[in-house]
Amino acid sequence: MRKILFIFSIFLFGCGANNNSSGDDNENYLRAPYEMGEASESIVVSPHGDELTGVWYRDSSAGAVAHNSSWTREIPNMTEWARVQFEDNHPTFGARSVSVAHTNDPVYECFPPGTPRIYLHPFPFEIIQLPGRILMIYEYDGIIRNIYTDGREHRDDIGLTWMGDSIGYWEDNVLVVETANMNDSTWIDREGVPHSDQMTVIERFELRDDNSLWIDIEINDPVALNEPWISSTAYSRTDWTIEEFKCMDNASFLEWEDQILEYD
Amino acid sequence: MKRVAFVLALFGFFTLNAHHGAGGVFDTTTVVDVTGTVTDFQFRNPHVLIFIEAEDQSLEWSGELTSRNRLARQVQENRPQWTNTILEPGETITLTGNPASNGSPFLRLLRVAKEDGTVLIGPDNSPTGDY
Numbered sequence: 001m002r003k004i005l006f007i008f009s010i011f012l013f014g015c016g017a018n019n020n021s022s023g024d025d026n027e028n029y030l031r032a033p034y035e036m037g038e039a040s041e042s043i044v045v046s047p048h049g050d051e052l053t054g055v056w057y058r059d060s061s062a063g064a065v066a067h068n069s070s071w072t073r074e075i076p077n078m079t080e081w082a083r084v085q086f087e088d089n090h091p092t093f094g095a096r097s098v099s100v101a102h103t104n105d106p107v108y109e110c111f112p113p114g115t116p117r118i119y120l121h122p123f124p125f126e127i128i129q130l131p132g133r134i135l136m137i138y139e140y141d142g143i144i145r146n147i148y149t150d151g152r153e154h155r156d157d158i159g160l161t162w163m164g165d166s167i168g169y170w171e172d173n174v175l176v177v178e179t180a181n182m183n184d185s186t187w188i189d190r191e192g193v194p195h196s197d198q199m200t201v202i203e204r205f206e207l208r209d210d211n212s213l214w215i216d217i218e219i220n221d222p223v224a225l226n227e228p229w230i231s232s233t234a235y236s237r238t239d240w241t242i243e244e245f246k247c248m249d250n251a252s253f254l255e256w257e258d259q260i261l262e263y264d
Numbered sequence: 265m266k267r268v269a270f271v272l273a274l275f276g277f278f279t280l281n282a283h284h285g286a287g288g289v290f291d292t293t294t295v296v297d298v299t300g301t302v303t304d305f306q307f308r309n310p311h312v313l314i315f316i317e318a319e320d321q322s323l324e325w326s327g328e329l330t331s332r333n334r335l336a337r338q339v340q341e342n343r344p345q346w347t348n349t350i351l352e353p354g355e356t357i358t359l360t361g362n363p364a365s366n367g368s369p370f371l372r373l374l375r376v377a378k379e380d381g382t383v384l385i386g387p388d389n390s391p392t393g394d395y
Contacts, residue, residue, distance in 0.1 A: 097290055123333070139333065243333045249309045256313060256328070256370075260289055261367030 050129040052175065052205060055240045056213055057124040062234030064214070069120060070189040071095035071217065071231035082194050082224035093104030096192065100257060105192070106185060110141070110247035112162035114186030115179045115215050116201050118143055119233050121190075126242045132174070134168060141237055141247040147177050154180050162186065175205040188219060188229070195225035211237040278311065290362040290372040295391050298325045299358040307348040308333050314351065314376065316359060318369070327359045327371035329385065343383060350384060351376075360390050 065072060070093075078086060090098045091105055102106060107113050114119060117172045123139035137143075147168040155165045164182035168175055172186035188195050199221040206214045212234070219229040269302060300316035303324065312329040329335060335346040351357065356379040361371035375386025 015360070211299055244338070245309050245331065247335055253308075253310055256311075256326070257289065260364045260366070260368055262368045263364070263366060 016250075017241070040070050051207055051210070052127045052134070052213070053129045054122050055126045055238050056235035057238050057240070057244060058119075058122065059212070059234045059236040062195070062212065064234040066120065066183055066231040066233040067233045068190075070124065070191045070193070071116075071120075071219070071229055074192075076193060076219075076225040076229040077191075077225055078193070081196075081220075084191060085194040086192055089187065089194060091187070091190055091192040095189035100254070101261060105187065105190070107247070110251065111164075111185060112141065112143055114162055114182055114188075115145070115164050115166075115189070116203065116219065117186060117188060118163070119215070119217075123245060124238060124240055124242060137242055139242050141245065164201070171204075177203040177205065181204070182206065194224060195219075195221045198223050213237070272349055280322060288365060290364045291372075292362050292372075295360060295374065296363050296371070297358055297360050297390055297392050298369075299356065300325060301355055302351050302353050302355050304353065305348075305351040307335075307346075308332060311345050312346075314357075314359060314373070316357060319356075323369055325359065325369040325371060328372050329334075329376070334373070335351040335385070338385075340385070343385075346384070347394075353380065360386065 032045070043152055060067075069091075075086075076192045089105075090096070090103050092098060092100055092103045092108075107121075112118075117137050118125075118140060121138075121140040125136055125138040128135040128137070132148065134147040134149060136145040136147065138145075143163060145163050145166055147166045151169075151171075152167060154167060158165075158181075160181055160183040162183060162185070164179040166177050166178040166179040170176070180199075182195075182197065182199055182201075184195060184197045184199075186195070188199075199219065202216075202218040202220075204216040205216075206216075208214050213236070215233050215235070217231045217233065219231075221224065268306055270303060297344075298318055300318040302314065303317050304313070306315075306316035307312040309331045312332055312335055313326055314329070315326045316322060317323075318325050325335065337348060358375075358377045358379075359371055360375035361373040361378070364370040373386075376384040377386075380383065
């Protein structure tokens, strides 16, 4: 029997300033005016303006390590704590795959996939660079992440969330995003690798050319992983728009698959 | 007319379904053609569904493709763009796909073709070899 959890998500996000001028002076990028609201007077923006802004789709031919269901071909170096859970997880992908009817993958109950698993779902995402933050809109279930680049620290006031809270900064031309404060209810991949609420993720975004985005992924979890799980994924710029794709549509679709199993 | 061919070599040759693996629900070693009249076309997520009344069986078959979003973005040379009106009830089409493992009239679609031969998705010729 399938459990279906109805999650009503309300995404509230303000329309921040879109003055993204960076100027030619290399020093100016660190201090751009913030025109709306009561935000601080100076906000860190990208060294090169809004070069990451656009809609991106995974490029499986670019030589990145991740594939469609996990971060590496081999399972990661898991702790005993994680291995016990791994055995109890029944994914729909990989060597241990089962049918949708028999999986306990949390995404089939419409829980958010978490960070970094969101990248393993084969849908585009949009990056919108704003002064002080970078908005990432993932087509899969309309997931939104705010990457704050205004120098703030990780939050300590709201506890754990599905996608975590993210802060970003630049190391030369690489946008480094650190994410923490994620709950332990998601899987790291689509093959059932678990994690604890101590997991942290580092994404490093680098443009290889104007239309090629490379993302190095480093997953650390002192409870679940004996060593960092290192991977990468690659994206190409598209001229698409982000369309609606809601997980709850999966629930209604299961009726069709139930008809197959119950056909008499 | 329903024709069945066993095409072992087709394993993974053309994956349209990215939602999840076939997971034993569909027999991915078998490919069938079913020709009939469209009774319903659901251009939706997570999988586009096509329902037809089979010509010679008075039996409703249905088949699934990938998501609406993926189909709508698909650019295929010399082929029509997938939209919510690419198929209309009443027209005759041939569905080609992996049948349900339990023998029920459901397909994991590999190919959709109109009566005039226009291929909407999938290989130019039916992988059953006798289309």
